[in-house]
Amino acid sequence: MERVAVLGAGMTRFMRRAQETGKELAWEAARMALDEAGLTLKDVECVALVSAPDAFDGVHMKGEYLADGAGATRKPFMRSFVGGGSGVFAIIHGWYHVASGHFDTCLVVAEEKMSSTMPHPQAAFNTIYDQFTERPLGVNLLWIFALEMNRYMQVHKIPLETIAQVSVKNKLNGLDHPCHQEGITPGPDLTVKDVLDSEIMVWPVHRLMVSPVTDGAAALVLASERVAKRMTDKPVWIEGVGWHLDSSYWTNRDLYYPKYVEYAARMAYRMAGITDPRKEIHVVEPYDPFAYKELHHLEGLLLADKGEAPRLLEKGVFNRDGELPSCPSGGLLGVGNPIAAAGTMKVAEIFWQLRGEAGARQVARPVKRGLAQAWGDLMQVGTVVVLGR
Amino acid sequence: MLVGKIDRVGRIRTLHGDMGVWHKYTFGLAGERFFRALAEKGVLLATRCETCRKTYLPPKIYCPTCFAELTVWVELPPRGYVETYTFLYEDLEENRLTEPVAVAFVTFPGVEGGIIHRLGEVRPEEVCSGLEVEAVLAAERSGGLQDILYFRPSRE
Numbered sequence: 001m002e003r004v005a006v007l008g009a010g011m012t013r014f015m016r017r018a019q020e021t022g023k024e025l026a027w028e029a030a031r032m033a034l035d036e037a038g039l040t041l042k043d044v045e046c047v048a049l050v051s052a053p054d055a056f057d058g059v060h061m062k063g064e065y066l067a068d069g070a071g072a073t074r075k076p077f078m079r080s081f082v083g084g085g086s087g088v089f090a091i092i093h094g095w096y097h098v099a100s101g102h103f104d105t106c107l108v109v110a111e112e113k114m115s116s117t118m119p120h121p122q123a124a125f126n127t128i129y130d131q132f133t134e135r136p137l138g139v140n141l142l143w144i145f146a147l148e149m150n151r152y153m154q155v156h157k158i159p160l161e162t163i164a165q166v167s168v169k170n171k172l173n174g175l176d177h178p179c180h181q182e183g184i185t186p187g188p189d190l191t192v193k194d195v196l197d198s199e200i201m202v203w204p205v206h207r208l209m210v211s212p213v214t215d216g217a218a219a220l221v222l223a224s225e226r227v228a229k230r231m232t233d234k235p236v237w238i239e240g241v242g243w244h245l246d247s248s249y250w251t252n253r254d255l256y257y258p259k260y261v262e263y264a265a266r267m268a269y270r271m272a273g274i275t276d277p278r279k280e281i282h283v284v285e286p287y288d289p290f291a292y293k294e295l296h297h298l299e300g301l302l303l304a305d306k307g308e309a310p311r312l313l314e315k316g317v318f319n320r321d322g323e324l325p326s327c328p329s330g331g332l333l334g335v336g337n338p339i340a341a342a343g344t345m346k347v348a349e350i351f352w353q354l355r356g357e358a359g360a361r362q363v364a365r366p367v368k369r370g371l372a373q374a375w376g377d378l379m380q381v382g383t384v385v386v387l388g389r
Numbered sequence: 390m391l392v393g394k395i396d397r398v399g400r401i402r403t404l405h406g407d408m409g410v411w412h413k414y415t416f417g418l419a420g421e422r423f424f425r426a427l428a429e430k431g432v433l434l435a436t437r438c439e440t441c442r443k444t445y446l447p448p449k450i451y452c453p454t455c456f457a458e459l460t461v462w463v464e465l466p467p468r469g470y471v472e473t474y475t476f477l478y479e480d481l482e483e484n485r486l487t488e489p490v491a492v493a494f495v496t497f498p499g500v501e502g503g504i505i506h507r508l509g510e511v512r513p514e515e516v517c518s519g520l521e522v523e524a525v526l527a528a529e530r531s532g533g534l535q536d537i538l539y540f541r542p543s544r545e
Contacts (some may be wrong), residue, residue, distance in 0.1 A: 021417030034456065041456040058412030068453040116412045123409045128535040131404055 003227035004098045005235040006091075006387065008037030009348035011218040014181040014336030022057050023069030026111040029217035030071050034107070037221035038231055044221075045103040047072035048094040050086035050110045052339035052376075055124035059115045070109040070219075083128075083241070084289065084376020086110065087218070087343015088383035092241040094222045095385075104227045108220040112338035114213045121213055128378060142210070144379050145201040146257040149292045153204065155256040156307035158295075160204055163314055166291035167208050170327050173320065174334020176360035180343075181214055181336035195291075209291040211337035216288035218344035220351070235299075236354045239369065240274070240386035242267030250377040261300030261375060261382035268371070268384040269302075277302050281386070282339040282367040283353050284324060285346035287368035287375045288331040294318075297373055298326060300382065321364035328353065328361050338366045343374030347385060354389045416532075419448045422462070428532035433465040433524070437499055446502040468543045469495040471520040472503060478515065491516050495540055509539030 063079030092110035126336025177251040198207040244263035286297035295309035318326035329349035350370035436459040438452035476489040491508035522540040530536040
């Protein structure tokens with residue numbers, strides 16, 4: 001199996017309503033990643049693309065539609081898809097292409113244009129549920145999150161204030177991200193009280209605990225060791241990848257703990273030779289479409305005991321200057337949530353953190369190894385990548 | 390077993406539903422300029438990559454071959470050529486059309502891509518590959534492909 005490096009990352013500004021087409025967004029991110037890698041489209045041997053439901057862009061066969069903006073014209077091209085988990089699955093999918101020895105370079109592109117969907121993307125989400133048992137109730141994603149959040153809070157007796165603290169941390173972190181969605185953070189003096197005072201959408205979920213609807217794209221350039229050594233003296237390696245599915249019946253799993261994230265993490269840790277993740281992972285980007293999800297996922301990633309993440313958050317462990325900085329990018333709550341592209345943005349953040357290129361977002365502690373995780377599909381997929389230098 | 394199920398097909402209950410979404414598509418940076426030019430000036434624009442020596446129709450803001458940003462816009466000549474064509478005998482709902490409708494892929498010399506559109510003011514037997522055609526524009530244009538009514542054999 002070939003070693004695989006990340007040579008460059010790129011992303012568009014995350015936006016509420018982009019004028020650009022999905023192809024144009026894909027091109028902007030892909031071009032930036034190539035420029036950063038010092039490569040041109042000619043050097044790209046294959047393209048790995050992710051994008052979430054076709055219903056968002058309103059284009060069936062969206063992968064093929066996006067292909068020329070993703071640089072895939074007349075190249076081996078493949079689209080993979082695990083809903084919200086796609087953004088981290090993208091690098092796993094790209095890793096396969098290069099690790100197999102079949103390609104020396106792979107351009108990984110993630111795109112989402114959610115603003116095309118009317119009246120709201122949540123209407124499309126209704127159709128991921130069973131036509132007979134759940135859809136007639138008018139179910140959307142917020143319901144699931146609310147039920148899961150409540151279960152998580154009840155099992156561990158977590159106060160709502162602590163969950164609101166995640167929103168504050170991430171939304172303030174996001175202010176330092178040049179690509180953050182305008183208006184995603186009400187202001188630099190955001191408090192827990194502001195979050196709790198924001199309107200209840202589906203109890204106990206408040207408006208400022210939810211990531212917004214976003215358009216955007218992100219991209220990565222992967223290369224074999226041969227190419228990486230020629231192109232850079234500070235390669236970032238893909239040390240571990242993992243992914244896992246749970247039952248797609250959300251009634252058939254205990255919502256308080258994401259076991260599928262744990263299994264995905266264990267797979268990635270095994271591959272990376274990590275035995276004590278709390279010591280060996282130095283910076284982490286867990287998926288945070290909702291505030292409680294960051295804590296939920298940190299536990300699934302074995303970076304905190306079950307029910308311990310809220311207490312570590314209160315102690316400041318997950319701050320940028322903490323022992324285990326979490327979502328230094330600002331995450332989905334602070335940068336934006338273009339579904340598939342959001343996870344790839346997280347991988348890009350770990351890449352920039354490891355290279356010491358995260359600017360105002362650079363974490364205080366030295367970092368040699370980081371992890372990005374995404375989640376989604378029918379709320380039962382975990383995708384994990386460990387990067388190291 | 391299977392046949393038994395098929396026999397009962399009329400008695401199988403179904404639940405009617407739809408995806409419940411519709412879409413607002415933006416034209417994009419290139420599309421916005423292309424359709425504005427068509428509406429306001431009645432011309433077709435393309436973008437050119439000087440490095441690859443390629444001109445793209447419909448125009449793109451990037452070269453799909455080398456990924457350069459494209460900033461050179463060119464106006465296409467008024468006449469194009471039928472590359473290939475077909476005749477439609479049924480509409481989307483399989484209704485028989487009273488007259489077959491001629492549809493062609495129209496290309497322009499030196500340009501990558503082209504436009505698929507209807508042909509008009511032409512007898513079916515006149516249609517052939519290589520036929521020189523020109524766009525007939527709507528008097529009132531709103532910035533969409535319907536601003537071109539059809540292509541017809543060009544009149545010198």
